[in-house]
Amino acid sequence: MKIEISKLEFTYPGGVQALRGVSLEIEPGEQVAIVGQNGAGKTTLAKHLNGLLKPTSGSIHIGDWDTREQSVSKLAQRVGYVFQNPDEQLFSKDVGTEVAFGPRNLGFSGEQVQGLVNDALMLTELSDKTDTNPYDLSPTWRKMVAIASVIAMDTEIVIFDEPTTGQDAANIARIANVIKVLRERGKTVITITHDIDFCAENFERVIAMSQGKILLDGKANDVLGEEEILATTYVDPPQLTRLGKRLGFKETVRNEKEFLAILTKQGHG
Amino acid sequence: MAIVNLQNVTYKYPLTEKPALQNIDLQMKEGEFVAVIGPNGAGKSTLCYTLAGFVPHFFKGELTGSVEVARNETSKSNLHEWVLNVGLAFQNPFNQISGAKYTVFEEIAFGLENIGVPREEMKGRVKEAMKMTGISDLADRSPYSLSGGQQQRVALTSILVMQPKVLVLDEPTSQMDPIGTREVFSVVRTMAERGMTVILAEHKMEWIANFADRVIALHEGQILVDGKPGEVLTSDVLTEKGFGISRYTSVARRARELGLWKRDTLPVTLEEAVKGFKE
């Protein structure tokens, strides 16, 4: 399902102009990361995709739906959104109920709900925590519950807002795996992240936002190599990109494999 | 004299079997900047709560051993005395807004107001603290209508402005943009150089390596390694136990297997990696 954002502007009640003309197309099944400084408008943009916020001007289409004409509950059939703050999202007394809430609400049959819940819990490795109250879990595991509840809705489009904050290596690998599985299932995934190394290792397209606008949009290697432009939105290139630059590599590298390939070539040349 | 002195500290949350902290011995000098790393559930937040007096004054449960911070002893003092000397920034900044104030400026001034700091001095301190964390332009905004990273900066600023003797920061940059993260580390470094003692739980190895004096690796409630950043962050045991490591360290380790890294020691910072790979 295609996403088309055209000349989107948004001003919060009170006067903060958070989006200042964003135009963007995301193809079905694409995996996109959005980076950029605090307050750039990333979360505001994400909340427009699932209809929590409506444009002050401009438009957003999710497939053939104009978000201005659809309710939040209708849009939930197409767009799942994992909140930056999981506490805005979670309200059930145990993990199992929480994860079942979304698909049940979308009208899946009892059997389908069970299947979707099991799949989401397995992917996030939460199966042993179904009876736990989300508020007895640490903030990091609450985020995993928030992720599971959205995956269980089986929407065509999934948005993650800062999924790796505070997560350790094992949980980051779990989240990377979730994104990989969603890619294999043909889902569109949009991930907002300050974790630039995670972004470099898991996404082919990167969008950098600054002050309510899009600053850069393109292939990961091209965008992440723009050190000076990224600095204007308070983003550093990934660690290995910076290292490659300092070592005089001509190409931009963004992961271990690319880095070692060039190093090996130089070592033998 | 040590400003932080934990001896053989073991702590269990109420109704739990397994201690969240086990036989912790930790001494810190005044002005030392110590980073605490560890996988999820290792006990980083629990250690922060213990240093800040929330364990056992707020979280009950069973605490043994002795905890002494800035001349407070947990066994003898209450939380009120404790917070005068020790500031804690919680892991989840979204829960830290007081709920009592309408603007960011007032929110940050709240703590100073409570301890009766004169209005003029208060204004000056609030302004200076906001400048340090880069939020001067948010002064008149409502503390509720902020982005994630902006909220975290407000929470951090309201602790810094109190100028506590001991500053306890539980993942203070989790919502911050990359360059903002580096700046916060640099501000904290400056505070430590001025004599504030800092303990900071974090996952961001590159900035720990650049700014902290010492690193403690926690694992299942116990101290696994305690030492200089360069030594702790490159030790093989971290990878075995599921700690995150910097990309410089992991790529150099792979390169070493391929014969492309010649040094005995592995890098944790960009500068070390550049030097090593140029050899």
Ligand SMILES: Nc1ncnc2c1ncn2[C@@H]1O[C@H](COP(=O)(O)OP(=O)(O)OP(=O)(O)O)[C@@H](O)[C@H]1O
């Ligand atoms: N509820 C709100 N009311 C008014 N202004 C808001 C509200 N939420 C966010 N803003 C403002 O809108 C701008 C964009 O905020 P947004 O949350 O979209 O940023 P972000 O890019 O997600 O930042 P972060 O990386 O810190 O999460 C900021 O200036 C912010 O202060």
Ligand SMILES: Nc1ncnc2c1ncn2[C@@H]1O[C@H](COP(=O)(O)OP(=O)(O)OP(=O)(O)O)[C@@H](O)[C@H]1O
């Ligand atoms: N309020 C609580 N009640 C019971 N057990 C708790 C409580 N808070 C934490 N624990 C347990 O104590 C142990 C240490 O948790 P702690 O939150 O200190 O870890 P952490 O290193 O901060 O993890 P994270 O990286 O997820 O923040 C874990 O086993 C956790 O489940």
Ligand SMILES: [Mg+2]
């Ligand atoms: Mg945000």
Ligand SMILES: [Mg+2]
């Ligand atoms: Mg913690």
